[in-house]
Amino acid sequence: MPKLQQFNLPDLAEGLVDAEIIKWLVSPGDTVELNQPIVEVETAKALTEIPSPYAGEVKTLHHEEGTTVDVGQPLITIDTDPGGASGGDEPPAETGALIGEETADGRTAVLVGYGPKSVTAKRRPRKSTTAPLGEQVAAPVAVSAxxxxxxxxxxxxxxxxxxxxxxxxxxxxxxxxxxxxxxxxxxxxxxxxxxxxxxxxxxxxxxxxxxxxxxxxxxxxxxxxxxxxxxIKGVRKFTAENMVASAFTAPHVTEFLTLDVTETMAAVARLKTLPEFEGVKVSPLLLVAKALLLAARRHPMVNSSWDEAAGEIVVKHYVNLGIAAATPRGLLVPNIKNADSLGLRELAEALTELTVTAREGKTSPADMSGGTMTITNVGVFGVDTGTPILPPGESAILCFGAIRDTPWVHEGQVVPRKVTTLSLSFDHRIIDGELGSRFLADVGRFLADPGTLMLAWA
Amino acid sequence: MVNGDQNRAGPKKKAARGRKKPAAAATGPVDMVQLLTPEGERVSHPEYDVDLSDQQYRDLYRDMVIVRRLDAEGTALQRQGQLGIWASLLGQEAAQIGSGRALAKQDMVFPTYREHGVLWTRDIDPIMPFGLFRGIDLGGWDSRKYRFQMYTIVIGAQSLHATGYAMGITKDGKVGGDDGEAVIAYFGDGASSQGDVNESFVWASVYNAPVVFFCQNNQYAISEPVIRQAKAPLYKRADGFGFPGVRVDGNDVLATLAVTTRAMDNARHGNGPTFIEAYTYRMGAHTTTDDPTRYRDSGEVEAWRAKDPVSRMRTFLERQSIADTDYFDGIDAEAQQHALDLRERVIALPDPEPGAIFDHVYSGGSPLVEREREEFQAYHASFEGSEH
CATH class of the missing domain: 4.10.320.10 (E3-binding domain)
Structure with missing residues (x-):
């Protein structure tokens, strides 16, 4: 006889009211073991996996990924006796109620002091018989119908x-x-x-x-x-807080530079053919990152932060290079630790890994902390440039626009060239117009002639 | 119970101290007692050793595997809504089993809320603290019967209770021989910053109380790293209070056994307190309510994973041919059975009657409490028969 067991979202910490379904790790029809991770959820406190309280066959996932589920709502239904005879509307088995479910004697199991909500929100449902499962599952849909x-x-x-x-x-x-x-x-x-x-x-x-x-x-x-x-919650809330904090503490200045990056594009094409770069993604962003790192070495003050409390400017002798990434969870800025110490191939690998991790939504808080400089690549959206806001604690962010075939004066002739616009926002408390300009110009010089500058600055 | 042979190292060997290999994470002269390296190699120490039979070695391994498996079940049960919270001991098995197995039957334990491994060594049913974490009782048990006091949630408070209790033992005349009583107080690196702990050091020292302060330095007070709590190694603090302090590799079950056995024996013979700093690492979260990835990086966790207390013991048993694959598989199966049994019984724990809150307020009862109990029960009865 199939035995359907419904598992409701528990309070995963102390006093949480809901959690967002990030990723289902099982699908209907899958066989699950006891304590096998079934779903990844994000609460106000942590991203965490929930282990299955039952062994059996997954029947129903009650919510889509991306849904915020209240504590006490049904999460998953598992058949703990698949292969039994028909009768899917059997009442749930009564071996030990989960929190929020009813025990055999009709009382609701509730943790003292935690009080998760039950879907049907019965008050003191003693003496009532356990409702058939089908009805319980239907309840949320029927609420105020x-x-x-x-x-x-x-x-x-x-x-x-x-x-x-x-x-x-x-x-x-x-x-x-x-x-x-x-x-x-x-x-x-x-x-x-x-x-x-x-x-x-x-x-x-x-x-x-x-x-x-x-x-x-x-x-x-x-x-x-x-x-x-x-x-407003989760990544959106976090982003908003950071943006407000940054925009209203660091006086931002933005400068622009439009330049010919035909040589950079040629270098990207050549790098792709080299055996040393087999198996990694070589993109214009890679060379922009390299340009930024080399220019930062020439102008260390750009890679610094303002420590108001200590009354000090902290100049960092390492670059944790942040890359702004649009992910399913929202804007994340993971960074490549000690990016300045990486060779070009290692940098390419790190960029790829960072992007893949971010897209999969697996970026950890550690990956996002400690950034020192950031690149935002709005060019991928076909946009020319922007005036980015600094990530809190950083004093420069480079915005990389779209690369377009453009009529351009090259060696005295108007010819089609690959042209892009860079913009640099910086914290004017630390970086004066002169330093910001020299830094941006150096990034541009590298991208205009990466081969020569790589040798010159090596 | 297994006993380390504390008389093995004579005073003449003391001269060798300092020439021994220095402690793993040392800055400056830090001495850490270690008998089993992270690679599972048995090493000697000039002052401490254990002399165990093969069976005793295997038993220590079995203890660690079982408490680790039970602990994992605690975490899973919390994620499944069966517990309100769980404090995991993952990574600290050696510190707890080694020290717990060093205790004599008559000794008294004052634990924190994480000492599930020590509880196991006292032959207590592991379900005992689950009522507390499930929120259906207040974690009260007969501490005299189990020689194991209540889990103490207030950080460091039990160090005072332990010291007072130890002073009482002295007044009762129960110290001074092999059958003397001694007390062990558990706490963490975070508690070392508490006034309670420092006050208990003062009292224990000047009253020569038969107490061992066993600090599991798991490197974090929730999110605060130990470097923000202490600029000198914790064990050196004992010097200032006037009693010995020892740092032991907390992921080495043999070393924690040896060091704790010596310290407890000193206490029971009337030689006063010892402070033991078991240098270890909390591999999991502080509790299930915490997300450690927000304050420590995965590289650090991986570095400590290489020092795992269970795998180093397994390597040792394999290399010495003390146990084989069949044995390890058997222990894993036994641990799994313990965990499933625990799960079933935790889920079946009954909710308390609402009136139970009035029990045990006064040992001899009180008219006021009785009146309140009646009022409360009448209030509850008013819902009987109503549908909702």
Whole structure:
């Protein structure tokens, strides 16, 4: 007999309310072992893997990757007795309830002090029989299901959700005073709602989604009247904080340089044919990175940071080269440690590895800390240039634009050449216009004639 | 129980001290007792040694494998929502098993919340602390019966309890012979910065209390590295308080056994306290609520992985032909069985009755508490029969 076991998202630390599904490590139909990692989730505290509490066959993954799931919501359903006879709607087996599930005696297993929400948010569901699994899974979809948005939605006929209070029951509806006020203002009858807060209490979100109620489950982005509200969190929040901190502490100056990089493109093409570079990706970005590293060696002050607390400028004699990367998780700036000590092939390998790691969403916090200078490659999007904001703690960022075939005066003739624009934002507290200009000009000199400058600066 | 032979090294050998190979992570003259290198090579030390039978060597290995496996189950259970939190001992098996197996039956242990390995050496059912981590009891157990006090969450507080307890033993006249009692207080490098720990050093020293302070320096106080806590090696602090301090390779089960055995015997014979710094590394997170990748780099973790306490013991057993593959497989299977059994029983732990919170407030009861219990129970009963 198939035995379906549903596993709800637990509180992975102390008092977390939700987690984002980053990556499923199993698919429906897969066989899983006990404690085999099944999913990677990101909480406010950490990126972490969850091990399977059951051995068996994966039946259902309840959420897509990228979804934020509340603690207590179903995560995965596993058949712990696959190959048994039919009957997929068997109730879950009763061997030891998980937190948030009901035990055989009908009590909800809840960690003292942690109080994860259960989907149906029953208050003290003693003596009730365990609902068939199908019904439990359906519950989140059915929450506040009435189709047309109405100021005062009636409960869906025959629907699964259990109201926070039975009509005419002796237990009062649980809701905080500001929520009651909100419901009154919006004309929502609290007794018709299903509470998702602690102990089944009705929250502000419950009231608002009852008003705007189309498809119900869209918690991360509540749609109303053509606007979308996206909660600010995770990488987006982190990026915003960094940008604000940087933009309002370091006085930014940006300079531009448009130049002929035909020689750089030729060098890239030649490098690709060399046996020494077999198996690695050689790109214009590689030479831009090299140009930056060599120019930084000639102008060490560019590779420094402003230590307000100590009243000191910290000049770094190593370059941890940051590369701004657009990833599924958002903007990340992992860096290549001690990039200045790497040979060109090693640098190419490090760039490739960094990009692949970032795309896979596996960039670790260590990879992102300690950057000293950064390159942002907006050229890949076909854009000419920009005025980048410094990553906090760094004093220079180079922006690399698109390379275009452009009419250009070359040896007295107007001919088509490969032309790009570089821009450099720098912290004017440390770097004066002269130093910034000389540095940017040196990056440009290298890219205009990489062969010669490589020899000259080696 | 296995006993190191503390009389092996005579005073004449003391002259050799300092010429011995210096400690692994040394800046300046740091001496670290080591009997088994990370490569599994058995080395000698002028002052410390163990004289063990093959069976005793195998038992130490078995202990470490089992506590590591049980610990992994604790972490998994937390990730599955069965525990509120778990404090992993991963990487610290040798420090805990070596010191735990050095204890005599009559000795008393004052643990932190991470001493699952020491608990195992006291022949206590490993499920005992799981109620605390599951949030269904307060971690109270009969510490007299188990000779193992409650897990202490407050950092360093147990060092004071241990010292007071040790002073009591002296007053009871229970020190001064082979059957004397001694106390061991566990804490970490972070606790070494606490006032409690330093105060307990003062009291233990001037009262010559039969206590051993066993510090597992796992390099981090949550996220704070030990270099931000101490500029001199921790074990040298004992000098200032007037009792001996020893640094031991905390990933070497033989060395921790030898050093702790000597220190406990000194204490039980009335020779006063010892501070042992077991130099080790927490391979996992501080607790399941922590993400160590945010404050330490993977290179550091890998460097310590090469010093793993279990694999070095296994290498030693293999090289000395003390154990073979069948034996190792058998131990792995046994550890797995212990873990599955633990899992099943943890999940089946019953929730406490709501009224249980009023139990044990006063040993002889109290009218006020009884009245509150009744009120609370009446309140709960008011929900009976209602649907929600």
């Amino acid at each position: 009435p189709a047309p948005p109405q100021p005062s939605p009636a409960p869906a006929p025959g629907s699964a959700p259990i109201p926070a209070a039975a009509p005419g029951g002796s237990v009062p509806v649980l809701a905080k005073p500001p929520v009651r006020k909100l419901a009154k203002d919006l004309g929502v009858d609290l007794t018709t709602l299903t509470g998702t807060g602690p102990n089944g209490s009705i929250t502000r979100d419950d009231v608002q989604s009852a008003v705007s109620a189309p498809a119900a489950t869209a918690r991360p982005a509540v749609v109303s009247g053509g606007e979308e509200r996206i909660p």
